[in-house]
Amino acid sequence: MNDSAMKQRLLEKDVITAVRNAMNTFSYTFLNYSNAKEVFSLAADRYVAIQTAEANELILAKEAAKKNPESGVLQEYFRKRLDTHIGIFSDGLAPIIINNRWGFIDENGRVVVELKYFEVEPFSEGLARVVTSEMGLKCGFVDKTGEEVVELKYDYAESFAEGLSVVGLNKQYGFIDKTGRVVIELKYDDAKSFNNCLAKVKWQGKWLFIDKKGQPQDNPE
Numbered sequence: 490m491n492d493s494a495m496k497q498r499l500l501e502k503d504v505i506t507a508v509r510n511a512m513n514t515f516s517y518t519f520l521n522y523s524n525a526k527e528v529f530s531l532a533a534d535r536y537v538a539i540q541t542a543e544a545n546e547l548i549l550a551k552e553a554a555k556k557n558p559e560s561g562v563l564q565e566y567f568r569k570r571l572d573t574h575i576g577i578f579s580d581g582l583a584p585i586i587i588n589n590r591w592g593f594i595d596e597n598g599r600v601v602v603e604l605k606y607f608e609v610e611p612f613s614e615g616l617a618r619v620v621t622s623e624m625g626l627k628c629g630f631v632d633k634t635g636e637e638v639v640e641l642k643y644d645y646a647e648s649f650a651e652g653l654s655v656v657g658l659n660k661q662y663g664f665i666d667k668t669g670r671v672v673i674e675l676k677y678d679d680a681k682s683f684n685n686c687l688a689k690v691k692w693q694g695k696w697l698f699i700d701k702k703g704q705p706q707d708n709p710e
Contacts, residue, residue: 491522497617501663508664510620515518531631548549548640563604573581574586576609576611578596578611579611579612579613580611580612580613580615580633581612581633582594582595582599582601582602582611582612582617582633584609584610584611584617585600585604586604587604588604590604590605590606590607591605591606591608591609592604592605592606592609593609593612593635594619600621600636601633601634601635602617602631602633603635605620605621606619606620606621607620607622607626608617608620608626610648611648612633613630613648613649613650614648614649614650614652614665614667615633615649615667616630616631616632616638616639616648616649617630617631617648618630618647618648618654619631619637619639619641620641624654626643627643627644627646628641628642628643628644628645628646628656629641629642629643629646629648629669630646630654630667630669638667638668638669639654639665639667639668639669640669641649641655642658643656643658644657644658644659644660645657645658645662647682648682649667650667650682650683650684651682651683651684651686651701652667652683652701652702653666653672653673653682653683653688654663654682655680655681655682655688657675657680660675660678661675661676661677661678662675662676662678662680662690663675663676663680664679664683664688664701664703665681672701672703673699673701673702673703674703676692677690677691677692678691678692678693678694679691683701686700686701687699687700687706
């Protein structure tokens, strides 16, 4: 479901609620054109009230989330509002799934990354790992505008850590930067994300540590 379709769905839901609440104040037996206009006038007022209440609820949810990001208050607001699964907010955006397709919404519930992916992970360091199923499961990265800044061509990818991401292709692993440039060759049997400027990699059956230039380093422990 795209952004406009979602907005229409929410609008229709609110209008239906408003009209139902307004019409409950009238007798259906004596409803005519004249009081029908009044019904819809009341419905319009009710719709404005609903929108105002929704806005206030969202403001409160945002404030609570700022005080305690782990509380899940903002996610719960959108779960109830959209009747679907919402992931955790990270870098101001949260994963959302509708009709088995993932994308991202901002803290106002606006879709900012199109719902078209097979799988996504929360944003990290300004980018989010996404997976497409169009030509097999391939990984890449999108920015906060939804632009695919790292081509979806990898068999494996981890969220960015310290400016680099572990990626895998044909069972060989290495590291890329945020532009998608390979900075450490995909030659390892396995690799873990960088932590304190070191990454653990498996090379010829043995685990060792490398720095961001791919040079072996002593075990920090």
